[in-house]
Structure formats: C-alpha cells, structure tokens
Amino acid sequence: MPVLTLNGLGRAFGKVNAVDGVDLRIADGEFVSLLGPSGCGKTTTLRMIAGFIDPTSGTIEVDGKVLSSTKGSLPPEKRGMSMIFQSYAIWPNMTVGQNVAFGLTLRKLPADEIKRRIDNILGVVKMTHLIDRYPAELSGGQQQRVALARAIVVQPSVLLLDEPLSNLDANLREEMRFEIRRLHDEFKITTVYVTHDQAEAMATSDRIAVMNLGKIEQVDDPHTLYTRPRKRFVAGFIGRTNFVSGKRDGGTVRFDGFSVDADRLDGAARSGPELLYSVRPQNLRLSLGAPEGGVIAVAGEVAERTFLGEHWDYVFAVKEGGARLRVSAPAHDVHAAGTKAWLAIDPALMVPID
Amino acid sequence: MSLATSIGEVRTRLANRGVDWTILIWIALAAILIFIVVNPLARLVLSSFEVVDGKGYTIDNYFAAYGRWRYVQALLNTLVMGAGVAVLSALFAVPLAWACARTDMPFKNFIRISVLAAFVTPPYLGAVGWVLLAGPNSGWINRAWVALTGATEPLVNVFSLGGLILIMACNLFFFIFVFVTAALELVSTEMEDAANVLGAGAFRTAFRITLPLVYPAILGGVIVVFLQSLALFGVPALIAIPARYPVVTTQLWQFFESPVRVEVAAAYAIPLLGITISLLGLQRWLLRRKGFVVVTGKGGERRITKLGAWRLPLLGYALFVCALSVLMPMVVLVQAAFSRAWGRGFSFDNLTLSNFQFVLFEHHGARQAVFNSITYAAIAAFFAISLSLCIAYIVNRKLLRFSGVLAFLCMAPFVIPGIVLAIGFYAAYAPPPLALYGTALILILSFTTRALPISYTNSAAGIRSVHPEMEEAVRVLGGGRFTAIRRVVAPLLKRSLVGAWILVFIPTCQELSTAIFLTGPNTRVMSVLMLDFSEEGKLEQLSALGGVLLVITIAIVALGFRIVGRDFMLRRIS
Numbered sequence: 001m002p003v004l005t006l007n008g009l010g011r012a013f014g015k016v017n018a019v020d021g022v023d024l025r026i027a028d029g030e031f032v033s034l035l036g037p038s039g040c041g042k043t044t045t046l047r048m049i050a051g052f053i054d055p056t057s058g059t060i061e062v063d064g065k066v067l068s069s070t071k072g073s074l075p076p077e078k079r080g081m082s083m084i085f086q087s088y089a090i091w092p093n094m095t096v097g098q099n100v101a102f103g104l105t106l107r108k109l110p111a112d113e114i115k116r117r118i119d120n121i122l123g124v125v126k127m128t129h130l131i132d133r134y135p136a137e138l139s140g141g142q143q144q145r146v147a148l149a150r151a152i153v154v155q156p157s158v159l160l161l162d163e164p165l166s167n168l169d170a171n172l173r174e175e176m177r178f179e180i181r182r183l184h185d186e187f188k189i190t191t192v193y194v195t196h197d198q199a200e201a202m203a204t205s206d207r208i209a210v211m212n213l214g215k216i217e218q219v220d221d222p223h224t225l226y227t228r229p230r231k232r233f234v235a236g237f238i239g240r241t242n243f244v245s246g247k248r249d250g251g252t253v254r255f256d257g258f259s260v261d262a263d264r265l266d267g268a269a270r271s272g273p274e275l276l277y278s279v280r281p282q283n284l285r286l287s288l289g290a291p292e293g294g295v296i297a298v299a300g301e302v303a304e305r306t307f308l309g310e311h312w313d314y315v316f317a318v319k320e321g322g323a324r325l326r327v328s329a330p331a332h333d334v335h336a337a338g339t340k341a342w343l344a345i346d347p348a349l350m351v352p353i354d
Numbered sequence: 355m356s357l358a359t360s361i362g363e364v365r366t367r368l369a370n371r372g373v374d375w376t377i378l379i380w381i382a383l384a385a386i387l388i389f390i391v392v393n394p395l396a397r398l399v400l401s402s403f404e405v406v407d408g409k410g411y412t413i414d415n416y417f418a419a420y421g422r423w424r425y426v427q428a429l430l431n432t433l434v435m436g437a438g439v440a441v442l443s444a445l446f447a448v449p450l451a452w453a454c455a456r457t458d459m460p461f462k463n464f465i466r467i468s469v470l471a472a473f474v475t476p477p478y479l480g481a482v483g484w485v486l487l488a489g490p491n492s493g494w495i496n497r498a499w500v501a502l503t504g505a506t507e508p509l510v511n512v513f514s515l516g517g518l519i520l521i522m523a524c525n526l527f528f529f530i531f532v533f534v535t536a537a538l539e540l541v542s543t544e545m546e547d548a549a550n551v552l553g554a555g556a557f558r559t560a561f562r563i564t565l566p567l568v569y570p571a572i573l574g575g576v577i578v579v580f581l582q583s584l585a586l587f588g589v590p591a592l593i594a595i596p597a598r599y600p601v602v603t604t605q606l607w608q609f610f611e612s613p614v615r616v617e618v619a620a621a622y623a624i625p626l627l628g629i630t631i632s633l634l635g636l637q638r639w640l641l642r643r644k645g646f647v648v649v650t651g652k653g654g655e656r657r658i659t660k661l662g663a664w665r666l667p668l669l670g671y672a673l674f675v676c677a678l679s680v681l682m683p684m685v686v687l688v689q690a691a692f693s694r695a696w697g698r699g700f701s702f703d704n705l706t707l708s709n710f711q712f713v714l715f716e717h718h719g720a721r722q723a724v725f726n727s728i729t730y731a732a733i734a735a736f737f738a739i740s741l742s743l744c745i746a747y748i749v750n751r752k753l754l755r756f757s758g759v760l761a762f763l764c765m766a767p768f769v770i771p772g773i774v775l776a777i778g779f780y781a782a783y784a785p786p787p788l789a790l791y792g793t794a795l796i797l798i799l800s801f802t803t804r805a806l807p808i809s810y811t812n813s814a815a816g817i818r819s820v821h822p823e824m825e826e827a828v829r830v831l832g833g834g835r836f837t838a839i840r841r842v843v844a845p846l847l848k849r850s851l852v853g854a855w856i857l858v859f860i861p862t863c864q865e866l867s868t869a870i871f872l873t874g875p876n877t878r879v880m881s882v883l884m885l886d887f888s889e890e891g892k893l894e895q896l897s898a899l900g901g902v903l904l905v906i907t908i909a910i911v912a913l914g915f916r917i918v919g920r921d922f923m924l925r926r927i928s
Contacts, residue, residue, distance in 0.1 A: 050830055076829040089827035093845040103831035154831060
C-alpha cells in the first residue's frame with residue numbers, strides 16, 4: 001500500500017508554476033529522491049509535503065487521508081513527519097540531548113522512555129559522548145548527525161530531507177550519504193530526499209524522481225535511470241551522454257555517418273521517422289583498427305583530448321557528416337589528437353529517447 | 355516565502371482551527387499604533403487648522419504663528435544655530451573618527467569611551483556644566499582669566515550663540531563619529547596603499563582618498579546632527595533664553611505658557627516637521643548611493659596608518675575635544691555636586707554630601723522624580739520593544755498582508771522631533787474625554803512612541819538573525835508556532851533584546867523635550883526637575899541630581915557591556 005501519494009500536485013507563485021502536476025506514489029518504507037537542477041520545484045514539493053506551503057492544485061495523501069488540498073491543509077505540526085533542513089536548524093540554545101529530546105517531549109512520552117530512546121539514537125549516530133555539548137561546539141558533520149537523530153527519534157511517518165549535505169565538504173558528504181542510507185536500512189522510515197547532486201541521490205535512494213520545470217520527468221531505480229533514461233533531460237542530467245539523431249529508412253536507421261538495422265535498435269519501430277538515441281561516452285570504444293564482433297564500426301579521427309586522471313575524455317569526429325561524439329577511455333588507452341581511428345558502438349547500449 | 359504563501363497560511367489556519375487569530379493580532383497592533391503614532395500626528399496637523407476655542411477650520415493659526423517678525427526670527431535663528439552645530443560637530447567628529455579607526459594614535463580606547471560618555475551625558479546637564487565653566491561673571495574660565503591677566507572683562511560668555519553651538523556640538527558630534535567610524539571600517543586599506551604606492555603621504559592619502567570615500571557618511575551624520583540640534587529643548591531653555599536668542603523650541607514653549615495656544619503651537623511646529631522629513635529623506639538617499647564606499651569582499655585588510663610625528667598633535671586635538679565635551683564639564687559638575695556653594699571652589703570646608711542627601715531623602719519631589727524616570731523609561735522601553743518585536747516578526751516571516759504598513763508606522767516617529775510629538779499628544783489626549791494630560795500614562799505612551807524606531811531597528815535585526823528553519827524544525831516535530839516562539843525564538847533573542855532595551859532605556863530615562871510638555875505635578879521626571887532647579891538657582895542640588903542620573907546611566911551601560919559586549923552602543927545606536 002503506498003503510504004504517501006501526490007496527486008496532480010501543483011503550486012503557482014503568481015504566474016509561475018513552481019510545481020506543475022506532480023504525481024508520485026511512495027511505498028511504505030521506501031526511500032525516494034527528488035532530483036533536479038535548482039528552481040525545478042523539488043524543494044517546493046518537499047515543503048508542500050511537510051505542510052509549510054499549500055498546493056494550488058492537486059492533493060497530498062498519507063494512507064488515504066488527505067493532508068493537503070486546495071481547500072486547506074493540515075499544519076506541519078499535526079502531520080507526524082520529520083524534516084532535516086539545509087541549515088540543519090539545530091537549536092543553538094539547547095544541548096545535543098535537549099535538541100534530540102524536543103520532539104519526544106512534545107509527544108508527552110514518559111521521562112524514562114525519552115531517555116531510553118535518546119541513548120539509543122545517539123548510539124546509532126555515534127554521538128553519545130557529546131550529549132551535553134551545545135551546537136556551537138560541534139563540527140558540521142556532528143551537527144548533521146544531531147539533525148538526523150532529532151528527526152528519526154520521533155519515529156515519523158515520513159522523513160523529509162532538504163539538501164541536507166549541501167553545506168558539508170566533499171569527504172564528509174560522501175560519508176554522510178552512507179550514514180543516511182544505513183539509518184534508512186535500520187529504521188525503514190518512508191523517506192523523501194531532495195537534492196541536486198546525482199551521486200547523492202544514486203547512493204541513497206530506492207527510486208529517484210528526476211524533476212525539471214516543475215514536472216517529474218522520470219521515476220525509476222538508480223540503475224534503470226542511468227542505463228535506460230527515457231527523456232532527453234534525464235539522459236543529460238544523470239551522467240554525461242551523446243545524443244545521436246537518425247531517420248528510419250525502411251529496414252535501416254540512418255544516423256550522421258553510420259546506419260544500423262532497425263531490428264537491432266530498441267524502440268526503432270516507433271511511429272515517427274525521426275529518432276533520438278542516447279549513448280554514454282563509457283559505452284563507446286576507440287581503436288586504431290576496424291572493430292569486429294557485431295558492433296557498429298565508425299571511421300573518423302580523434303579531434304580533442306583531455307586527461308582527467310581517472311580517464312581520458314576524447315572527442316571523436318566522425319568522418320562522414322562531421323558529428324562529434326564524446327568518448328571516455330581508460331588512462332592507459334592513449335591516442336594523440338589528430339589520430340585516424342575507429343569507434344565501436346554497441347547498438348544494445350543505444351537508448352531511445354522520447 | 356512569498357505573499358501568496360502567507361495568504362495560504364492564513365487560509366490554512368482558517369481551515370484547521372476555525373479562528374483566524376492572526377487577523378486579530380494585526381488589528382490589535384494597528385490599533386495600538388494608531389493610538390500612539392497616527393492619532394497624535396493627525397491631531398497635530400488638524401489642530402493647526404482649528405479655530406481657537408471654537409468650531410471649524412482656518413489658517414489663522416499660521417498667520418498667528420508666523421505673523422510676527424519675532425517668531426520668524428526664531429525660526430531663522432534655529433537654522434543658523436543648527437548649521438553652526440553641524441559644522442562644529444563635523445570638525446570634532448571626523449578627525450577623531452579617522453584617528454580612532456585608522457591610525458596608530460595612542461589612547462584610542464580612552465577617546466572612544468570619552469566620546470560615548472559625551473553622548474550619554476544628557477545635553478542639558480552638559481549645558482549646566484558649561485554655565486559653571488563659562489558663565490560671564492563667576493564661570494571658572496573667566497575667573498581664571500581675570501586672575502591670570504588682571505583683565506576686567508570676561509573672556510567667554512556661555513550665554514551666546516557660540517555657547518549654544520558649542521554645548522550642542524559637544525553632545526551631538528557622537529552621531530557623526532559613529533557614522534564615519536562605521537564607514538571607515540568598510541574602506542579597504544588597499545585603496546590607501548594604492549595612493550601610497552603612487553607617492554602620497556599619510557595625510558595626503560587621508561584627505562584625498564579616505565575622507566572622500568566616506569563623504570556620504572559624513573554628510574549623513576551632519577544632517578542628523580543638524581536635525582537633532584533643532585529638536586533639543588533643554589540646552590536652549592538654559593542658554594538661549596538668557597542669551598535672548600529665541601529658537602523654535604523655546605518659542606513653542608512660550609506658546610504653551612498660559613493661555614495655552616496649542617493650535618498656534620501646532621501651526622508653528624509644522625515647518626519643523628517638514629524640515630525633518632525632507633532632510634532625513636535626503637540623508638537616506640545619500641547613504642543609499644553606495645558607489646562611494648567600496649565594499650570589497652576579499653583583500654579587505656584594515657591596516658592602521660602610521661602617523662609618525664603627528665601622533666601627539668592628533669592626540670592633543672582628540673583630548674581637547676574630549677576635554678570640552680566631557681572632562682571639563684564633568685569636573686565642575688562633580689565639584690558643584692559635593693560643594694556647599696560651587697563658587698567657593700575646591701576646599702575641604704566647602705565639601706559636603708548634603709546635596710545628595712537633599713535630592714535623595716529630603717526633597718520629596720526629587721525622590722519621586724528619580725523613581726518616575728526609572729519606572730517610566732523601563733516600562734516604555736518594554737512596551738516599545740514588545741510592540742516592535744511582534745511587528746518585526748510578522749513582517750520578517752510574512753505572516754500577514756500589509757504588514758509593511760505596521761513597520762512603516764514603527765519607523766515614522768523617527769522624523770518627529772520630541773517637542774512636536776509632545777504637542778501632538780497634548781492635542782490628542784489632553785482634552786476630555788481621555789484628559790490624560792499630566793498622567794503617568796501619557797508620559798509612558800509618548801516615550802514609547804519616541805522609542806519605537808530604535809526598538810524596531812533592533813528587533814528586526816534580531817529576528818532576521820534567527821533562521822526560519824529553526825522554527826520550521828519545531829513545527830515539523832509537532833510544536834505550534836507559539837511553541838516555536840517560546841522555546842526557540844525567544845531564548846535566541848534574549849541577548850539582543852536586552853541590548854535593545856538598554857539602548858531605549860538610556861535616552862528615555864533622560865528624556866526632556868517630550869516630558870516637559872506633558873508632565874504634571876506628580877509625574878515629574880528627573881530632567882524636568884533639573885530644569886526647575888536651574889530656574890531656582892539650585893545648581894549644586896541640580897548637579898547632585900545629575901550625578902544620580904549619570905550613575906544610573908553608567909550602571910545600565912556597564913550592564914549592557916557585560917551582557918551584550920563592549921561595542922554595542924557604538925555600533926547600533928544610530
């Protein structure tokens with residue numbers, strides 16, 4: 001049973017539709033990320049789920065009960081959710097222990113139960129020894145752990161995270177990503193996570209909803225999203241890619257500089273003759289001799305190259321038609337710019353784009 | 355959040371609680387502001403057009419107010435005096451601000467504290483000090499002059515336009531000092547280095563680069579000083595009246611002597627209001643053009659200028675200014691406070707504590723006045739801060755539409771001189787049915803109105819410093835907005851609210867120009883009583899009472915230093 005449902009959810013600010021008809025069903029215990037560039041409406045969506053913003057269209061339901069609609073909304077304090085803010089919002093006037101206890105006190109739990117739960121959660125986030133510290137005495141990562149503990153300890157129906165790692169430095173960010181996922185695996189709280197960082201979303205989420213211009217472009221698990229993007233925006237936003245457009249001509253599809261049998265390509269039987277495919281730079285292979293073994297062989301030359309340490313970034317200029325494709329190659333695979341070369345494309349790794 | 359969001363929130367509450375308390379709060383706040391800001395001002399303007407003791411409207415009051423050359427002369431006198439005070443204040447303040455902010459002059463902290471002391475000394479008390487120093491016959495300076503040179507004529511006479519200007523500048527140059535110091539701290543040393551590299555010395559750099567960069571701040575400060583000097587009542591009452599140099603505030607006072615001609619006073623006050631509003635507008639505009647002060651993010655190192663041989667001359671000038679504004683008046687006031695008769699000078703048999711005994715224990719009115727000053731100022735400061743805090747919160751969190759109107763009304767009294775506000779309060783609430791004239795309530799309310807702008811500026815800064823997510827974190831965990839305010843916002847604001855309270859309390863405790871028009875027999879405050887003492891020639895008792903006021907002030911400032919930190923007055927009073 002889906003615990004959290006967004007039905008045609010929309011929010012207009014003046015004439016701007018910040019969120020525009022979002023439909024999303026999140027299952028009990030699922031971890032879903034809203035991923036998109038800034039201004040795509042992901043934070044507005046999250047704040048509508050929390051109850052800080054009212055929708056101008058559509059509804060938000062939890063377990064079939066309407067929490068938000070255009071007729072009015074349950075205020076945030078009555079939703080039984082938790083949220084982790086971009087600024088952490090750790091109250092500086094309270095110690096770590098008081099911060100974590102706050103939500104439990106509001107729920108009027110008995111004192112020994114509160115103490116038991118605080119000890120337990122601080123143990124889980126490895127902060128037990130800092131229980132009497134004030135937030136000003138904590139590092140950024142420790143503040144983040146307090147925020148996590150404070151949000152999880154109340155056992156919320158839904159946990160909301162608003163770009164929680166954007167204020168941390170790179171190493172800590174990587175560490176906290178796993179921490180967040182570990183806590184999710186331990187407590188199985190239904191979670192909505194807003195981020196603009198694809199690596200963060202990939203590392204933490206069961207499913208990712210990619211948003212752009214207030215709409216959800218695609219919702220899938222991270223692997224599917226990366227390997228089978230369906231929209232041009234998604235293919236370009238998640239990792240880097242090459243777009244190649246072709247025309248169906250009877251049994252073959254003609255691209256700029258090469259052609260493929262239509263039955264070897266996914267989605268080539270679609271109605272229109274204009275076709276667009278995405279092929280990742282990692283899935284292209286450069287060689288000096290013509291490649292063999294069922295791949296498409298394209299002649300051309302290495303036009304530009306950049307060495308990035310972990311891999312080479314080549315730009316391959318196709319001989320006929322002049323299309324330029326990005327190719328990612330391992331560090332030992334060295335080709336000078338201007339070298340005549342061949343490109344091998346596996347048609348199975350060409351992904352059709354709507 | 356946008357306006358649309360806030361409307362949404364309002365609707366949310368309607369849907370969920372059945373009662374929309376936020377609208378009620380808006381109405382309550384608006385009603386209070388109408389009572390203490392809008393209505394007095396409206397009554398002031400209206401009564402300036404009312405027929406005296408009758409019905410209907412007329413512009414006769416303006417003819418009465420400006421029909422006599424004497425009255426016009428007073429207005430012109432005031433402008434001359436204001437210009438003099440502004441120029442002299444700039445001459446005092448700008449070199450001191452530069453020396454304290456950017457040079458290696460010694461004893462900078464002592465100078466800073468003296469400047470602050472000059473400001474927290476009420477101007478009328480400084481005036482009494484100067485009467486003791488430069489009274490034409492018995493003033494210390496003149497007596498020393500006569501003794502030293504055998505001259506028969508006094509050297510200086512405080513009862514003159516020059517005396518008036520000097521005494522006001524001694525108190526008011528503080529504003530320019532604060533403005534210019536703040537601006538100098540924004541000028542990057544690299545600007546000066548660039549001039550040094552091209553071959554300019556320390557003074558050429560200061561005059562050609564540094565000072566021109568802070569020119570808008572200087573001008574802004576000059577305008578504030580000019581306006582403050584126009585609005586002062588105490589110094590003109592002590593100096594200008596004996597000097598036979600009528601100014602606007604003393605003239606307004608005469609309209610209030612029986613028979614009280616409040617309509618004429620109102621008409622006479624309107625140009626003062628107009629001048630204040632337009633000059634403050636000009637000052638805003640000057641300070642808003644940020645083009646002058648270049649605020650660079652990085653490379654903004656502030657290094658001090660080495661003065662070399664000029665260190666001591668500059669220190670000498672700074673000490674001279676401090677001597678004029680604080681040290682000399684203080685010494686003679688303290689001497690007078692502990693003397694049987696101040697003219698008998700420094701000797702053991704002249705030493706006494708009876709003046710303090712008199713004002714603290716014997717004179718019933720004095721004890722009452724000390725008590726009144728403290729309680730009225732404390733309550734008014736509390737009112738003003740509570741009110742402006744509510745409004746700042748609503749404005750900053752965009753809880754309601756049209757909250758900007760409330761903020762505007764909080765800031766509006768900034769342009770109303772205290773004496774003009776008093777006339778407005780008199781016109782609005784002295785007549786029946788309220789008949790508040792002479793009550794503690796009307797004093798507290800008018801003090802509250804005067805304190806609103808400083809309170810609002812400080813409250814808004816405090817609220818801005820609390821990230822909205824701090825409250826949202828409370829709400830998402832199950833606490834309502836009031837829980838968030840009580841458990842998070844209030845504790846976080848405690849310190850800055852204490853600072854704001856002190857900033858309001860000190861000037862309110864010394865307030866004269868509003869109090870003098872509204873006070874009654876049982877509601878006198880210290881400042882009013884000191885003016886009475888001066889008329890009765892009780893200068894020793896006056897000095898003792900002034901000492902009591904200063905001790906209270908210093909205690910409160912010291913408390914502020916402890917709670918809020920050393921610089922809080924220098925940074926935020928303006």
